[in-house]
Amino acid sequence: MNKNTDLVLFGAKGDLSARKLFPALYHLHYCGLLDNELRIVALAREDLTTEAFLEEIKPKMASYVNSKRWTEKHWDSFAKRFLYLSMNFAEADSYASLADVLDEQRTSIFYLATPPQLFDNICEHLGNSGCLTKSSRIVLEKPIGHDLQSCIEVNQTVANYFQEENIYRIDHYLGKETVQNLLVLRFANRFINTQWDQSSIDHVQITVAETVGIEGRWSYYDKVGQLRDMVQNHLMQLLCLVAMEPPNSMTADGIRDEKVKILRALRTIDSSSVAEHAVRGQYSDGWYRGQAVPGYLGEEGCEHTRSDTETFVAIKAHVDNWRWAGVPFYLRTGKRMHEKITEIVITFKSLPHNIFSSGENIPNRLVIRLQPNEGIEMQMSSKLHSLKDKMALVKQNLNLDFLGTSGNDRIPDAYERLFLDAIKGDQSLFVGREEVEESWRWCDALIKAWNEQALEVKSYHAGSWGPTKADLLIERDGRSWHE
Numbered sequence: 001m002n003k004n005t006d007l008v009l010f011g012a013k014g015d016l017s018a019r020k021l022f023p024a025l026y027h028l029h030y031c032g033l034l035d036n037e038l039r040i041v042a043l044a045r046e047d048l049t050t051e052a053f054l055e056e057i058k059p060k061m062a063s064y065v066n067s068k069r070w071t072e073k074h075w076d077s078f079a080k081r082f083l084y085l086s087m088n089f090a091e092a093d094s095y096a097s098l099a100d101v102l103d104e105q106r107t108s109i110f111y112l113a114t115p116p117q118l119f120d121n122i123c124e125h126l127g128n129s130g131c132l133t134k135s136s137r138i139v140l141e142k143p144i145g146h147d148l149q150s151c152i153e154v155n156q157t158v159a160n161y162f163q164e165e166n167i168y169r170i171d172h173y174l175g176k177e178t179v180q181n182l183l184v185l186r187f188a189n190r191f192i193n194t195q196w197d198q199s200s201i202d203h204v205q206i207t208v209a210e211t212v213g214i215e216g217r218w219s220y221y222d223k224v225g226q227l228r229d230m231v232q233n234h235l236m237q238l239l240c241l242v243a244m245e246p247p248n249s250m251t252a253d254g255i256r257d258e259k260v261k262i263l264r265a266l267r268t269i270d271s272s273s274v275a276e277h278a279v280r281g282q283y284s285d286g287w288y289r290g291q292a293v294p295g296y297l298g299e300e301g302c303e304h305t306r307s308d309t310e311t312f313v314a315i316k317a318h319v320d321n322w323r324w325a326g327v328p329f330y331l332r333t334g335k336r337m338h339e340k341i342t343e344i345v346i347t348f349k350s351l352p353h354n355i356f357s358s359g360e361n362i363p364n365r366l367v368i369r370l371q372p373n374e375g376i377e378m379q380m381s382s383k384l385h386s387l388k389d390k391m392a393l394v395k396q397n398l399n400l401d402f403l404g405t406s407g408n409d410r411i412p413d414a415y416e417r418l419f420l421d422a423i424k425g426d427q428s429l430f431v432g433r434e435e436v437e438e439s440w441r442w443c444d445a446l447i448k449a450w451n452e453q454a455l456e457v458k459s460y461h462a463g464s465w466g467p468t469k470a471d472l473l474i475e476r477d478g479r480s481w482h483e
């Protein structure tokens, strides 16, 4: 636990702060994981006193914090950590009042929960107003740019004011318990570790399906699309953690170096291969849990009668290295899909010959469920208990249910882990500069190929599993999506 920390939050009145950041800090406070000295300096434009700000966020937070942990006593002590300042982030003059409350004996962590267009201004004004010391850290929310060039520019601006070891780029997927467990699963279990390559694995699937639509973010999302919103960051990070070599140690540098090698080994999808390797979709009207829901073009805030922005992507990717030669990685992610599920499925190769008389030769499958019902399932062949069929095979699951086995009443939110690590100065679950740039390089090539080939965005009904073309992408190879 670091003493004397000031957590300075830009964008304190935004949606992310209310839904994720303050509830995460409250849970840490509740569990006694924040040092008593830690202060939260909340910054937003509106002219409010600290008391009025707290009055405003209290009911919102109460609705997002786990109800068993919400008590007036804890809220009162949590509220004492706060100081609210009204600021215009784009104006240099605004920063004088911030400089006044900061103390160079304390470590300041500047958390930018703001639109990325403000990153430049904020860094520059922080630098020029005397708010920074050698130990100041900065936490950046995604997106870091919208393509490689803009990403390099953002990284460069931030680097003018902060050393790389003080820059914390958030990908909240890395804070999820099961994502960290993936590393333990791979690198602390010999029987998994020794089977983790092309000689044993047939293919890998990564699915991040959401049931929500655009949720009032239409004008932002329409400029971005699912590839930039989800693949460039979350899916690429998951792919890296599945595919990377064991790092020498669990340090940030050790992990990042291995992830970067994977991003560099990802085969570029260009004009000649894009039609076979990637599918884009956009949801039309459909049903979700018995309720009619609008299509993308009928969502609140939509200003157009047509749009080519994708709300769904399926990709067949290849990691061109020794370990993964010939093993496809099928990725898919979409909004307004049938079910909310994030899972990684590793399908092992079938045994060369089935000596059992009845039942099929079922390949082993390792299913890593990130959400919901966090856990790991290993699909195995077992004997059917029967006198009639002497050696019939059935598929059975070894099931590791994280919540059930942890003895805890909840799985911590990703932001709790990430806050703790940023306070401790541990960057191992944050994204390095090279990683984010390599990931954009690969995505840029794919977007360019899509544009050159003018590939149609396929329609799928809200509440379905995406366009039929996405099924064909995998079925062509004699495989199917895990459902």
Ligand code: BG6
Residues within 6 Å of the ligand: 210, 229, 230, 342
């Ligand atoms: C965000 C995306 O990064 O992740 C959102 O911008 C998406 O569009 C969200 O809904 C999904 O996060 P989670 O943790 O709910 O899977």
